[in-house]
Amino acid sequence: MSEIFETAIVEKRNVLNELRTTLHTTQELRLFSIYLSKINPYDKNTRIVRFPLSDFQRIMNFGKLNIAQLKASASSVLKSQVFLPKENGGFKGVNLFETFDVDQDGSGNWYVEINATNAALPLMFDFKDRYFKYELWNALRLKAPSQIRMYEILKQYETIGKREIEVKKLQELLGVNYTRWDRFKAKVLDSCQQALKETTDIYYTYERGKTGTGGKWLTIIFYISKNNDYVDQLSLFEFMEQSEEQSGAAKEPQLELFDTETEQNESTAFFSGACDDEFTATEIESLVTIVNTMELPPHEMGSVFAKYHFLLEQYTRFKAISERTTIKNRYSYFYTMIQSERDKQRGEQP
Known part of the structure; x- marks a missing residue:
């Protein structure tokens, strides 16, 4: 059975619930809820939460795992922020997490470990009033x-x-x-x-x-x-089992290691993750072909991640558009968006 307990309670400060956040995807919001359910809000020593890699794989709805995919996920988690308003109209941005560790324990089992930042601790720990609680299963369905x-x-x-x-x-x-x-x-x-x-x-x-x-x-x-x-409440263990069936996640995940940037670049599954795995492998390859011709802002982890985050940003914009208007051919629309960005860069559009 998963190391994450079946019955879990999320305790969340009202002020944290009322803040604008950069947690945008269903997976990121679930992960944060599960994190809050794993800590003891009255003991800061529980700020470090460890997940078996197989659990993390299911939470994030990943299929086959690879290091590049996990690095992209780590980058997204570590950039999770909330914005605290100030009385004068300003604000203070606070990162929620400071470390994201992928490693093996003494028995050789892979795990993911995340740790909250010091600045975020007052939002998650030691609150005596003005908070609410809910059973985690509510967020899982x-x-x-x-x-x-x-x-x-x-x-x-x-x-x-x-x-x-x-x-x-x-x-x-x-x-x-x-x-x-x-x-x-x-x-x-x-x-x-x-x-x-x-x-x-x-x-x-x-x-x-x-x-x-x-x-x-x-x-x-x-x-x-x-x-x-x-409907019947869903325990976290049942959610993990259900996610395993849907994504094909292995119970003992094997990490696919990339030795070169070329191998990373050829991983269609990696780039597909930036688009919520919505498009086919052939469609993703066509998108990446366009992105390969563009000059993108440098990324601290290399050009492959620059391409990944460009696709992620464009797909996030695409989803916002699709919520406001009906798009008949989603891939064609998204392909045109990427093509348009390339043409703008080349000066082929006003």
Whole structure:
């Protein structure tokens, strides 16, 4: 059985829950929730959390593992930040994690170990009030970043039963940006409402709060209730087993080591991870062919990672666009985006 316990509780400070964060993907949000469930918030000595590599592989939904893929994941985790607002309108950026260690223990078993930064400790430890808690299984069944964040944003107010929030602030906390109300309502408010009702211990209804010119929604009033009609709760161990079946993750993962940058560059699976494995191997190879002709900002871990992060940034932008408008041929649209960036660099577009 996984070393991660089956029943886990997440205790999270309200202030941390209300901060804008750079955790964007479902996997990153799950990892952070699992990290919070593994620490003892009343003992800073538990700040270092170790996962068997096989567990980390399933959490992140990786297929075959390789060092390059893990380095890219480490880079993303170590760049996870929150932004603390200041009274004068400024802010303080805080990195959540300071180290990401991939190694073997004395028995030769691979593991991943992450450690919080000193600056982040007050956000995660030694709080006596103004916090909320939830059972981890609630976050494991949710399939989208906006669903996980909506659950946490509303769970914080469950005991009150009601929350009014500005539409602008809600979108910021959810990590989305919709200009059209009908799309925000359908793709976020209604979609999250259904997901939470089906799979978590709370459900909500909502109505218009304050309005602006032409009846524009400025705030939303949420009514939060305890949910007894969700599907059977999913333990973390069951989630790991389920993820193993879906991704084909090995119980004893074997790391594929790259000796040269050329070998890394030829790893289609590595670059596919930047695009959430949405496209076929042939499609990824076509995208990488274009990226290979571009001059990208240098990356501290080499040109391969510069290409990976370029694809990741473009794919993140692509997902934001797809949330606001219907895209019939997703690959063709994304390919055109990459091609357009190359043409801009060459001066072939105004």
